[in-house]
Amino acid sequence: MINKDKKIERIIGPAQSARMVETIVGCKWSLTVYQLLVQGINRPGEMVRATEGLSTKVLNQCLKRNIEFGLLKKMSYPEIPPRVEYIITELGYKLLPILDSLTQLQEEINKSK
Template sequence: MINKEKKIERIIGPQQSARMVETIVGCKWSLTVYQLLALGVNRPGEMVRVTDGLSTKVLNQCLKRNIEFGLLQKISYPEIPPRVEYKVTELGHKFLPILDSLTQLQGEIDKLG
């Protein structure tokens, strides 16, 4: 039984992580980037070459957003020609199961509709 004198405080949702999920899932290419990284494709030029419809400009925007959230890390090598690679961070590895869960949930929703 709830004590009538005691008020229950409103629960505030996780604002930063909710924005992160919305941004990443809302990006047309983020999930593809994570798939590429899982397959060992970690250089931007190779990502563009192996993915139909992906442009360098859009890929760079996508990578930048993921870096800003701390999900990906950019590694620049001091070589000529310059070499850049991307890898999933520790936080990114914690985020991947959330993306998998959302994909599974979408599958269940699709079955209902």
Template sequence: MKAEKKMLLRKSPPKKSARMVETIYGCKWSLTVYQLLARGINRPGEMVRSVEGLTTKVLNECLRRNMDFGILERISYAEIPPRVEYEVTVFGGKFMKILEDLEKLQEEIDRLQGH
């Protein structure tokens, strides 16, 4: 009997995007930062003042992590005093849509399990 050539290879998970989702959900402040940006709060000082328990140091780490992933971009204005704002990138908008879909999926799981 002649051996048939296999048509498919084993499918692997998307390593980089899975790590990104895990990292963002692992950062307890990223989702809060996204909410602030959606409300038009895009300056770091205003972000810290708007959220109980958020410190400048932790916010800067969170913003840096999100910039490293390409979710947020930093805009510096050549003004005195200096002004910095953060915006969601086009890629970041796509990523946030995936997070919204994950939240909807979790809500459905909770409903199915009676929670």
């Protein structure tokens, strides 16, 4: 039996994490970047060469956003020529199953059309 007198409190979603997921999923290249990093392709030049249509400018914007969220970390090495690599942080690894679930959901939606 439902108690009609009891008020339900509004549930407020986790704003920061929701914005983070929206930004990452909304970026055309973020999922590809994570796929590259998981495969061990972690240098910007390698990423651009491995991905058709990805420009250096767009890659740098994508990497910067992910670093700001704390999902990726930039590793700079004091070598000549300079070497830069990106790694997925602990928080980034926690996000990967969520991104995989969203990808699977989209595939199911596409199949049902």
